Amino acid sequence: MYFLRLPTRSVLLSALVLSAQAHSGQNINEETFVAPPSTQTWLEKYGQQTDLGYTGPLSFAHLPYARCLEDAEPTFDIAILGMPFDTTVSYRPGARFGPAGIRTGARRLSHQYGYSLSWGFDPYKLGSKVIDCGDIPLNGYDNAVAIDQMEVAYSTLLARPVAKTGDGGFDATSAFAKDGRAHPRILTLGGDHTVVLPILRALNKVYGPIAVIHFDSHFDTGNPGNRSLSAQSRITHGSYFHIANEEGLIRNNSIHGGIRQKFNGAPTIENDEAVGFKIVSADDIDDIGIKEVVRRIRGRIGDAPVYFSLDIDVVDPGMAPATGTPEVGGWTVREVRRIIRGLSGLNFVGADVVEVAPAYDHADITNIAAADIAQDFMAMMLAAAPPKSRDERKPWKDEL
Numbered sequence: 001m002y003f004l005r006l007p008t009r010s011v012l013l014s015a016l017v018l019s020a021q022a023h024s025g026q027n028i029n030e031e032t033f034v035a036p037p038s039t040q041t042w043l044e045k046y047g048q049q050t051d052l053g054y055t056g057p058l059s060f061a062h063l064p065y066a067r068c069l070e071d072a073e074p075t076f077d078i079a080i081l082g083m084p085f086d087t088t089v090s091y092r093p094g095a096r097f098g099p100a101g102i103r104t105g106a107r108r109l110s111h112q113y114g115y116s117l118s119w120g121f122d123p124y125k126l127g128s129k130v131i132d133c134g135d136i137p138l139n140g141y142d143n144a145v146a147i148d149q150m151e152v153a154y155s156t157l158l159a160r161p162v163a164k165t166g167d168g169g170f171d172a173t174s175a176f177a178k179d180g181r182a183h184p185r186i187l188t189l190g191g192d193h194t195v196v197l198p199i200l201r202a203l204n205k206v207y208g209p210i211a212v213i214h215f216d217s218h219f220d221t222g223n224p225g226n227r228s229l230s231a232q233s234r235i236t237h238g239s240y241f242h243i244a245n246e247e248g249l250i251r252n253n254s255i256h257g258g259i260r261q262k263f264n265g266a267p268t269i270e271n272d273e274a275v276g277f278k279i280v281s282a283d284d285i286d287d288i289g290i291k292e293v294v295r296r297i298r299g300r301i302g303d304a305p306v307y308f309s310l311d312i313d314v315v316d317p318g319m320a321p322a323t324g325t326p327e328v329g330g331w332t333v334r335e336v337r338r339i340i341r342g343l344s345g346l347n348f349v350g351a352d353v354v355e356v357a358p359a360y361d362h363a364d365i366t367n368i369a370a371a372d373i374a375q376d377f378m379a380m381m382l383a384a385a386p387p388k389s390r391d392e393r394k395p396w397k398d399e400l
């Protein structure tokens with residue numbers, strides 16, 4: 001249940017009287033009849049009202065919205081940033097509508113009540129400032145220009161001072177930044193997966209090479225070789241990690257989660273390892289369980305600065321059909337979220353949820369899943385350690 005502001009008592013009483021009279025056929029009593037609209041403004045009659053879940057401007061979880069690329073005034077510790085880009089896909093396009101779709105899915109979330117039983121805290125009340133910085137107005141006709149725009153935009157926000165509005169929260173970024181100062185974290189809404197290449201280029205300038213946790217049904221480390229028609233066509237949503245490794249942007253202790261695509265066997269695995277990745281496959285979770293999945297990822301990453309990129313196609317298409325290259329037999333949203341919680345406390349420098357293509361959605365289920373995962377990423381980046389299970393925690397009253 002939600003706590004909505006109710007009409008004032010007098011308005012309710014008036015409505016009751018009016019209703020009773022209308023049904024009994026009596027004349028309306030002028031003294032109890034609500035004043036006609038022409039004599040009162042909305043504000044006079046109903047007062048200030050907050051937006052409902054399904055009303056108001058489209059910002060993530062109804063967060064404050066700012067055009068941060070042009071307006072340097074607003075400060076933040078975490079910024080939501082949309083990258084509406086989908087012109088390097090190998091199959092179905094449509095992820096340029098991902099940022100708007102995820103924000104639509106986030107309408108039922110609110111930064112005013114973010115407490116959950118899963119986390120045992122409210123990520124919006126940890127003392128860090130989170131705002132929605134909108135979408136980058138990307139050129140839709142030239143991939144080279146769009147990729148440069150994404151890098152410039154990301155670097156622009158990364159260079160801003162952190163807000164640090166409170167004492168709470170967890171920020172590991174200053175320990176790794178070349179300039180020794182804290183940098184804001186950016187939570188990107190994609191966009192096809194190529195958006196990660198300009199993100200890694202921007203992060204590299206601040207942190208140097210970083211490790212990657214990559215949840216996806218596909219490797220995305222494909223070797224584009226030299227046979228491509230042009231240098232630009234080498235960069236796709238299946239090859240960007242290969243390019244990133246060529247450019248020295250990523251460390252060799254990166255790891256995939258949820259892989260299940262078909263491929264050509266040993267050459268793909270060898271190439272994947274050369275790019276810097278180990279694999280937790282989609283099926284591994286049945287054999288080793290969530291705790292061991294978490295342990296392996298944490299062990300692989302260690303203390304390295306790490307970026308977490310999540311392709312929504314890691315989730316089973318039965319729960320997240322709105323994506324460009326679906327693969328059956330994926331993880332459930334609950335499994336993904338439990339693993340995310342278990343990774344809290346690593347040295348996250350940024351995260352994303354990508355490949356949401358809302359045109360293939362049904363009843364917003366993918367948008368809603370992606371939005372909730374994005375909010376979990378926020379909590380994951382701000383928490384100093386994984387939350388205890390509900391079983392291990394104190395009574396909930398002590399936590400609020």
Ligand SMILES: [Mn+2]
Binds near residue numbers: 193216220237311
């Ligand atoms: Mn991907």
